[in-house]
Amino acid sequence: MSDSLISVLALIVTLGVLITVHEFGHFWVARRLGVKVLKFSIGFGRPLWQRRGRDGTEYVIAALPLGGYVKMLDEREGEVSPNEAHRAFDRQPIGSRIAIVLAGPLSNFLFAILAYSLMFMIGIPGAKPLLDDPVPGSRAAAGGFGKGDLVVAIDGKPTPTLSAVMLELVDRAMAGEVIQIKVTDTEDRTRTRTLDLRNAPDLSDAAQVFSQVGLIPWQPVLPAVIGQVTRGGAAERAGLQPGDQILLAESERVKDWRHWRDIIERHPGKPFSVRIDRNGTEQVLELIPDLRDNQRGAHVGFIGAIADVPDDLAQSLRVVVRYGPLDAVSAALGKTWDMSLLTLRMLGRMLVGRASLDNLSGPLTIAQFAGQAATAGPIAFLSLLALVSISLGVLNLLPVPVLDGGHLLYYLIELFKGSPLSEAVQNVGQRVGIVVLLLLMGLALFNDFNRLLG
Known part of the structure; x- marks a missing residue:
């Protein structure tokens, strides 16, 4: 099955499930009332x-x-x-109308809690938050971080995986805080490092937050051997396969995987010859790296391949976060709350111009991520469903007419005013809400096409 078809099917399943959850909330409460x-x-x-x-x-x-x-x-x-x-909706007490409108977004949050609970009970795999030497002159270097530091907690909140550290840094950067990070060093001593995120740049991209503050995840010295290739990527197009050892790149001897990655990044969109060893036989391939922008905005090459990591090393860098049923529900509640606040802060930063509007995503980007998550396994797909469900819940609570939050705003005004807003005012609000939604959808689709064509 092609990647495009998988993405389309995954998008239909994702939206179908989450829309059903949302609308069933309205339906169920309306019927009960x-x-x-x-x-x-x-x-x-x-x-x-x-x-x-x-x-x-x-x-x-x-x-x-x-x-x-x-x-x-x-x-x-x-x-x-x-x-x-x-039995008419408009004849119901204001409390009943508020409950019916709230039921949709709350159902999305409940779905996320259930999804995260299941994930925590099954076990969420991740990478240990082990650090390398920080970038000289960076915020991380000024904070005293060193090679071999294992991040244990940020401001007292446990961070068992690298992704947990990334999300906490994104969250703290939005607040512009000086944060305390507890680590264990190479001698297994507990240390507290300081990271000053006041006046930090836009750190809304979790994938780039480490490099922007100067933190570098620990990377072992690995041989230049292909472990996996991404379907449709430059590596697969060139004919590279898992197990291939990279010997030469344009007559330059390749020392290790990091050296190989540096060579690739120097050739964005530019062809070069590669000599490989495949099962004892040497051959030459032509490789044309794809192009993408790094965190400094410069064009770099990438090929869609990862290194072959020995099983014992992979196991030593891997961690699985798993809880019993009660603890899983508690962790899921905390995760849903944290992700909801993070989404709100992101929206707030975009509104005041402190975060790029490029962070808005539409159906094409969601389809791409859904396809990747579906092929990565049930845990990854559940995680995506939970995240999109939270986003739907938060967005629907915004006080924009047409959305649930807009209706709630009308009812709160009615509660304090003692009578509903006039139909004329509500109609104007509906038109404004439709225009806002169309603008947001247009911007999200524009960003989608930019990502696809970029």
């Missing part, structure tokens, strides 16, 4: 499947899986018979 539901739709546009339940609700799966809706009986949208007026 006595509101009549006319239609429960996953997707928009032409129905692909539909049926009417015994309760009179029409259930629909539509062609465009980019949203969904629950249509309830409402006197503002059509005539309601007197004997059913008490």
Whole structure:
């Protein structure tokens, strides 16, 4: 199956599951509070499947899986018979209306908690947060970090994996804090290092946060032997295979994997010859590295291949975070809360211009990540589902008319005002909300195409 087809299918599953979760929250609470539901739709546009339940609700799966809706009986949208007026949404007490609107985003958060709980019970694999010598003159060098430091906690919060350290650094950088990082050094002594993130640059990209503050994950000296190649990448196109040993690159003797990576980065989009040893037979291949930007904005080459790491070394650098059922739920609650706050802080920084709008992603980027996560295994895919579910929950709570948060804003105003806003004001708000959403969707799609074409 092609990567593109996997990505499309993974996107449909991702959005289908999370939209269903969100809309079912509205549906379930509305039904429990006595509101009549006319239609429960996953997707928009032409129905692909539909049926009417015994309760009179029409259930629909539509062609465009980019949203969904629950249509309830409402006197503002059509005539309601007197004997059913008490089941109309607009006739419900304000507390009931707030509960129905809140139920969608809260269902997304609940789904994330369940997903993270399952992941923590199964066990989440990761890399140990072991550090190399920091970049000279960097914030990390000024903080006293050294080769062999193993990060244990950041401001008292345990960081068992490298990805946990990255997320904490991104979070702290948004707050512009001086943070205390507990490490164990090469002599197994506990030390406290200081990292000053005040006035730090945009650290919203977790993949680049280490290099931007000068931290370098520990890298063993590995032979220049191919371990894995990415499908469709430059390495596969050139004919490189797992087990190939790189001997020469343009007549330059390749010392180790780090040297090999440096050569690749010096040739973005430029062909060069490579002599390899494959099962005792030498041969020459032509390699044309793909191009990407590093953290300094410079073009560098990459080929989509990783080194062959001996099993014993890989095991020594690997950690699995696993909890019992109760601890897993507690950890999942904390993870969902942390990721929700991180999403809010990111949105806030973009709003005030302190983070790049390039961080907005649309369906094409989500499809790409969904495809990668689906091929990486169930834990990776569950992690993506949880993250996107949190993003949907947070975004839907923003006080933008059309979104759930916009309706909540209207109801809070009604609560304090004692009467609903006029229909004219609400209609203006709806139009503004639609324009805002269209602008955000347009920007997200623009970013998607930029990433694909870049």
